[in-house]
Amino acid sequence: MPKMDRxxxxxxxxxxxxxAALPRPAAHPYDVLAEIRRYxxxxxxxxxxPPHIARELIADADKLExxxxxxxxxxxxxxxxxxxxxxxxxxxxRVLQALKDFPGRFLGQCFVNPAHGREALxxxxxxxxxxxxxxxxxxxxxxxTDPRYFPIIEKCIELKAPLLSHGAGVRKDWxxxxxxxxxxxxxxxxxxxxxxxxxxxxxxxxxxxDWEYVCKTLRDAPTIYADTSGSVTDEGMVDFxxxxxxxxxxxxxxxxxxxxxxxxxxxxxxxxxxxxxxFFDNFNGILRQRGNDVH
Amino acid sequence: xxxxxxxxxxxxxxxQLRGNTAEGLLSYMKRFGVERAAVANLSGVFYRNTQxxxxxxxxxxxxxxxxxxxxxxxxxxxxxxxxxxxxxxxxGMKGLRLYPQYHDYKLAxxxxxxxxxxxxxxxxxVAFTRWLEDPRQRSWMDPGEELKIDDLLPVVAGxxxxxxxxxxxxxxxxxxxxxxxxxxxxxFDTVVASATARGWSGYDLxxxxxxxxxxxxxFGSGYPMRDPVSAQIxxxxxxxxxxxxxxxxxxxxxRRLLKIS
Numbered sequence: 440m441p442k443m444d445r446x447x448x449x450x451x452x453x454x455x456x457x458x459a460a461l462p463r464p465a466a467h468p469y470d471v472l473a474e475i476r477r478y479x480x481x482x483x484x485x486x487x488x489p490p491h492i493a494r495e496l497i498a499d500a501d502k503l504e505x506x507x508x509x510x511x512x513x514x515x516x517x518x519x520x521x522x523x524x525x526x527x528x529x530x531x532x533r534v535l536q537a538l539k540d541f542p543g544r545f546l547g548q549c550f551v552n553p554a555h556g557r558e559a560l561x562x563x564x565x566x567x568x569x570x571x572x573x574x575x576x577x578x579x580x581x582x583x584t585d586p587r588y589f590p591i592i593e594k595c596i597e598l599k600a601p602l603l604s605h606g607a608g609v610r611k612d613w614x615x616x617x618x619x620x621x622x623x624x625x626x627x628x629x630x631x632x633x634x635x636x637x638x639x640x641x642x643x644x645x646x647x648x649d650w651e652y653v654c655k656t657l658r659d660a661p662t663i664y665a666d667t668s669g670s671v672t673d674e675g676m677v678d679f680x681x682x683x684x685x686x687x688x689x690x691x692x693x694x695x696x697x698x699x700x701x702x703x704x705x706x707x708x709x710x711x712x713x714x715x716x717x718f719f720d721n722f723n724g725i726l727r728q729r730g731n732d733v734h
Numbered sequence: 735x736x737x738x739x740x741x742x743x744x745x746x747x748x749x750q751l752r753g754n755t756a757e758g759l760l761s762y763m764k765r766f767g768v769e770r771a772a773v774a775n776l777s778g779v780f781y782r783n784t785q786x787x788x789x790x791x792x793x794x795x796x797x798x799x800x801x802x803x804x805x806x807x808x809x810x811x812x813x814x815x816x817x818x819x820x821x822x823x824x825x826g827m828k829g830l831r832l833y834p835q836y837h838d839y840k841l842a843x844x845x846x847x848x849x850x851x852x853x854x855x856x857x858x859x860v861a862f863t864r865w866l867e868d869p870r871q872r873s874w875m876d877p878g879e880e881l882k883i884d885d886l887l888p889v890v891a892g893x894x895x896x897x898x899x900x901x902x903x904x905x906x907x908x909x910x911x912x913x914x915x916x917x918x919x920x921x922f923d924t925v926v927a928s929a930t931a932r933g934w935s936g937y938d939l940x941x942x943x944x945x946x947x948x949x950x951x952x953f954g955s956g957y958p959m960r961d962p963v964s965a966q967i968x969x970x971x972x973x974x975x976x977x978x979x980x981x982x983x984x985x986x987x988x989r990r991l992l993k994i995s
Binding site: 676 | 749750751752753764765766767867868870871872874928957960961962964965966967970971
């Protein structure tokens with residue numbers, strides 16, 4: 440079947456005639472679009488991948504009224520040696536280009552591989568000097584508790600820069616065998632104790648892992664933040680996270696799952712003030728520490 | 735008003751649910767303007783003998799006539815399934831939800847074929863679900879099986895007259911899928927397709943609508959397994975669609991398929 444563009448699809452006689460006999464649209468009592476508009480939003484975990492994704496990201500963010508998106512281009516290979524400094528630099532250059540192309544809409548997050556200590560620190564300096572706001576999405580090459588990670592975290596503390604790391608907490612007592620460098624919730628707890636002044640974010644409690652296990656584990660790490668993104672949109676997940684971590688430590692994010700990212704927060708049994716905190720204020724408070732906050 | 739083709743009552747074995755009673759669903763339906771909900775009892779996924787779960791469902795919705803469209807959970811490899819099916823039909827069940835991944839049989843099992851024939855004879859649509867929750871987070875007691883669309887193709891092709899509903903996560907990704915699906919009486923719910931152009935699922939609802947036509951899509955929320963708002967957003971954002979086509983997805987297609995006046 441030949442592909443149709445959107446306009447010709449919508450205008451197609453078949454669609455119009457098929458629907459002509461249907462009843463008129465009815466009003467729905469829950470005005471979800473008004474609820475979307477009610478909250479300012481900063482997405483603290485999103486990505487830019489080629490080709491031409493920046494424009495699509497902005498279009499999708501506009502649909503959900505997301506003012507700013509923190510974007511990164513992580514190298515997701517589990518083999519640490521393949522995430523080379525050159526490849527990381529090239530990925531970060533794409534993020535920097537998006538910042539230039541869409542001024543005011545993106546917040547840049549710098550990806551590095553901690554296995555390449557000196558080059559990683561140089562790349563952090565380059566990216567932060569160019570206007571990025573922190574590190575992300577740090578992936579599964581090196582575990583947060585690995586001593587090779589420590590200089591990276593210490594640099595973030597010095598810069599007052601948040602560090603978003605892929606949360607690899609999947610199931611109780613189980614670590615993905617092909618990603619031994621993935622950081623589980625237990626690793627976040629351990630590194631939070633070592634560096635309580637660091638601004639470390641557990642990436643995507645809805646990323647496919649056992650979110651109850653993750654949230655109960657992070658309860659013991661009062662300095663660790665968690666973002667609400669990921670494709671999982673289980674009813675009650677955000678409420679459970681609030682019970683375990685408190686509103687203050689939760690950050691809105693989509694990780695490219697736009698409507699579920701917003702939907703799961705709107706669905707949670709929270710006050711308007713609590714939703715405001717998670718959608719906007721909490722991450723903006725983190726950004727404020729370096730003077731990058733949104734006004 | 736909409737018709738939600740994908741809701742549950744009952745207990746999920748591995749996670750506490752809220753709103754998983756007829757009263758809980760009615761509260762959800764009132765808030766979101768859902769006129770009727772197609773509902774099955776999750777307990778039927780976990781009981782060895784599923785029929786008590788179907789009887790529980792019938793009893794739970796009896797006080798609320800006209801609000802629920804009951805779907806029975808049947809295991810075609812368990813003793814007496816044909817009697818159960820007929821009993822469910824007499825109880826007013828309108829369709830079936832099948833869970834081969836939990837009931838320990840393969841899609842190629844000939845007993846499934848016999849059940850599909852019987853469902854066709856009774857004019858009952860049959861729904862399959864790829865998984866109840868993301869298998870990455872599964873319990874150590876969950877078999878962790880998922881229905882794969884490639885495995886489902888022979889079932890679809892072999893039962894062209896049976897109305898099939900694919901609940902959540904099962905959308906065509908290859909030309910072969912499209913060819914088979916276009917020739918079948920097949921419907922998809924909107925639980926997982928993405929409202930936006932991007933998403934890890936790779937399923938963009940507008941793209942799927944282009945490929946298959948809006949007449950094959952049914953509004954579904956997955957509540958109370960899934961949050962109830964995301965499904966609302968997903969359809970509300972399809973502003974480029976003819977509003978009447980959107981309304982067909984909200985309720986018109988389900989009305990036609992399930993013969994609701």
